[in-house]
Amino acid sequence: MKPHQKLHTSLLAGLIAIAASSYLSIAPAMAADAYPNKPITLVVPFSAGGPTDAVARLIAVPMGKDLGQTVIVENTVGAGGTIATTRVARAAPDGYILYLHHMGMATAPALYKKLPFDPMKDFEYIGQVVDVPxxxxxxxxxxxxxxxxxxxxxxxxxxxxxxxxxxxxxxxxxxxxxxxxxxxxxxxxxxxxxxxxxxxxxxxxxxxxxxxxxxxxxxxxxxxxxxxxxxxxxxxxxxxSNIPTLDEQGLKGFEVKAWHGLYAPKGTPPEVLAKINKALRVALNNPEVKARLGESNIEVVPMSKVTSESLKNQLDSEINKWGPVIRKAGAYAD
Incomplete structure (x- = not known):
């Protein structure tokens, strides 16, 4: 190959590399801008008709309207929620798989001796949702x-x-x-x-x-x-209001709520998470959703808790709270 041909080939390869690098750098942003362009699946780890499923179906419709796509609730049951949790942990981090789970997300590390996921490492935290007394x-x-x-x-x-x-x-x-x-x-x-x-x-x-x-x-x-x-x-x-709390009857600090959080697979782009968080806030501020939840004494969390940081802190705190109780009781799952 002649010298000028080698130079031409080298320059061409360099330009291709630069173009590829530029595309890779802007591709996530382009994907986030286009999100969502197809239906979104909201995974629930329990059967249809249960409390968590009811919450999921209530928020799915207004979230979908805000996002401009249908949010489909999918029940993936079994093994105390660990099958669904594992599925979401291994899903593509593109915002099309979301996960609604209650405090079982925090108790799994103590209940199961071998978990195929880590609640504190394998997920993105979108925000807290509701507390069920x-x-x-x-x-x-x-x-x-x-x-x-x-x-x-x-x-x-x-x-x-x-x-x-x-x-x-x-x-x-x-x-x-x-x-x-x-x-x-x-x-x-x-x-x-x-x-x-x-x-x-x-x-x-x-x-x-x-x-x-x-x-x-x-x-x-x-x-x-x-x-x-x-x-x-x-x-x-x-x-x-006629039923006293266990706390006021002598069990000071006794508090158990089926708190719920919304998650996505680790690596989901921040811009996509921001859109999902906004849709969640819209759903939780919906008057009809609030009224329906209130009928069952389900408490919508303050908007200050509908954040990634709040959910992550809640999860960490609950892992530390329930781990000793479960281990002391020897209440391990198969």
């Missing part, structure tokens, strides 16, 4: 009529008392573990595949106690079909 319930004919009587009864009859939950990693299980830890007793736990069948057996008198979310318990409480011993928030609930 819990109520400690007893079957209608349970001997204790109030929380003080319940405390006295379980200390004497702990071997006979049963407490139901929705399975490993469920908020109802964690609430029960915390109650037993604070009371210094071990009750017979009865796991179910969801709070629906657990509540059915409580109503039928097959189990004694259940800690469950307000989303499905309020009607039964108001119809006196169960005994309500206390709510698990630090303040009384507007719709259940």
């Amino acid at each position: 819990m109520v400690l319930l007893g079957r209608k004919n349970f001997p204790a009529n109030n929380f003080k009587e319940l405390e006295a009864y379980i200390k004497v009859n702990k071997e006979k008392v049963t407490i139901a939950n929705a399975g490993p990693g469920s908020v109802s299980q964690l609430c029960g573990l915390l109650l037993m830890s604070r009371e210094g007793v071990e009750l017979t736990t009865v796991p179910y595949k969801g709070t629906g069948p657990a509540l059915t057996d409580l109503l039928g008198g097959q189990v004694d106690l259940l800690c469950d979310q307000t989303t499905q318990t309020v009607p039964y409480i108001k119809d006196n079909l169960v005994k309500a011993y206390g709510v698990t928030t630090l303040k009384r609930l507007p719709g259940l």
Whole structure:
């Protein structure tokens, strides 16, 4: 090859390299500007009809309107939510796969000895969404009529008392573990595949106690079909103001909420995350969404919590809170 041909070839290769480099540098920005140009999937780790699914479907419509694309709720169930969490962790970080999960995101590291994901490293944090309060319930004919009587009864009859939950990693299980830890007793736990069948057996008198979310318990409480011993928030609930908190009844600092957060796979572009965060804020400020959530005492978090930093701090705090409780109880999942 002649010298001038070598020079020409070298210059051409250099120009191609520069062009490729320039394209690669602007490609993410172009993709973010075009986002979204197809439907978005919002993964929920629990079955349709449950509390988390209900929240997802309520926010999906207004989020989709703000983004200009349909947000499709997809239920990926199994293994206490770890199947869905793993799927999202391994998904393409392009903003087309989002994840709504409750506090189970924080308890998985202690519940499962081997996890294929790290909640603190494998996700982008979009923001907190809602808090769902819990109520400690007893079957209608349970001997204790109030929380003080319940405390006295379980200390004497702990071997006979049963407490139901929705399975490993469920908020109802964690609430029960915390109650037993604070009371210094071990009750017979009865796991179910969801709070629906657990509540059915409580109503039928097959189990004694259940800690469950307000989303499905309020009607039964108001119809006196169960005994309500206390709510698990630090303040009384507007719709259940006659039921005292466990905190005010002596279990200081007892607080269990099924807090929810919105996540995306690690590496999702910041510009895309900003658009999703804006859509989430629009949804949570929607009057109809607020009214529907309020009917079940579900609390929309303040807008100051609908941030990446707030969700990350919440997750870190809850991992540190629940890890010792779970390990002390030896409540490991398979």
